[in-house]
Amino acid sequence: MTALTPITPEVLARAKWAFSTRRVRRKDAVRLSENLAEATSGDLVLGRVERIGSHKKIQLAEGRASELYVGDLVVLACGDRYAPDQFEGLAELDPEGADMLAGGGVLGRMRHRHARMSAPTRVVPLGLLTHGSGKVINLASYALHEAERPQGMTVIGVVGASMNSGKTTAVARLAHGLSRAGYEVAAIKATGTGAFGDFNAFVDTGAAYVADFTDAGMVSTYRQPLARIEAGLDTLLAHAARHGCEVAVVELADGVFQKETADLLKQPHVRDSFAGVVFAAPDALAAAGGCAALRGMGIEPAAVTGMVSCSPLGAAEAETATGVSVVTRDELADPAQANALLGRLVEGRDATQPAVAISEVGVAA
Structure with a gap:
């Protein structure tokens, strides 16, 4: 029988709750379970910082970063992470x-790290937070209600060659441009690891609705069943539609070779729902390889963007190698050009698919 220890509200109030836990009702946590061996992805862990390593700050549920100190109490979610530039x-x-795998609040066992990364911050797990019944608190219990993918919403996918290729910037700029063009826009991150950087970047665009996979109950989509990730995306899109959104710009994390991203793009339910896919690349060679990979999945890229667009020479090389137009971040943010891109995507869709009407561009003050 698992031993359960009562925990006081005062202890939990002193703890730093990570961004990944932002949907959890803190008053539900009344006990600690010592049964760490049975922890699964999304379970909440109360821990004490033992050693400061790579992550020197924690991203708080309130949306700001907090310095970490040895001895700090933290509430994180047990989870997997896939980040070629950081930790797996x-x-x-x-x-x-245990290892702090992400500043947004993911705790687990590091298996690999990039050579430039120092050792992870170490946290001693004090126990799993539980309800009064003894049931472990998991993020899934606080997820948005599952819903089917909506009809009539235009969805634009943004994928990339790798981490730091410019995907999040592309989503943010395009969402901003479309918002200024008069659309009700959703900015959504469908896969990745819980953190507030991308989420906050989307909020700053003026998008009408912002969400990520943690709102669908997952601290990370790495090693999650494909059906669960698909259902999560459907749910996020459905809730965006309920907020009146006409267009959704959706980011898939990491590169097109990352397993969950590749598997999603190969699924007709996901792939065919995109009016178009924008590819973010760091350079022309990555653009050529990435576009070829997408075409191998039956996806014709609508545009190339990302770091390669910052270089006129690089952009010219990419256009020559791929036959796809390169758009800069400023062009994506421009309401007229964002509207024109949306128009091309809508016109290229199957005539049987419902689509948003293209508006006359009107820039908000």
Whole structure:
């Protein structure tokens, strides 16, 4: 029988709750379970910072970063992480110490790290937070209600060659441009690891609705069943539609070779729902390889953007190599050009698919 220890509200109030836990009702946590061996992705963990490593700050549920100190109490979610530029880790907890895999609040066991990364911040798990019944608190219990993908919404996918290729900037700028053009826009991150950087960047665009996979109950989509990720995306789009959104710009994390991203793009339910896909690349060679990979999945890229667009020479090379137009971040943010891109995508859709009407561009003050 698992031992359960009562925990006081005062202890939880002192703890730093990570961004990944932002949907959780804190008053639900009344006990601690010592059964760390059975922790699964999304379970909430109360821990004590033992050693400061790569992550020197924690992204708080309130939306700001907090300096970490040895001895700090933190509430994180057990989870996996896939980040070629940082850490790859598994949703496993060692009572002697676990690894902080992401500043947004993911705790697990590091398996690989990039050579430029220092060792992860170490956290001693004190226990899993539970309800009064003893049931472990999991992010899934606080997710948005599942819903089917809406009809009549135009969805634009944004994928990339890798981390830091310019995907999030592309989503943010396009969402901003379309918002200024008069559309009700959703900016959504469908896969990745819980963190507030991308989320906050989307909020700043003026998008009518912003959400990510944590709103669908997942701290990370790495190693999650494909059906669950698909259902999560459908749910996020459905809730965006309920907020009156006409267009959704959706980011898929990491590169097109990352397993969950590749698997999603190969699914007709996901692939065929996109009016178009914009590809973000760091350079012309990555643009050529990425566009070829997308075409191998039956997807014709609508545009190339990302870091390659910052270089006129690089952009020219990419256009020659791919046959696809390169658009800069400023062009995506321009309401007239964002509207024109949307128009091309809508016109290229199957005539049987419902689509948003293209508006006369009107820039908000």
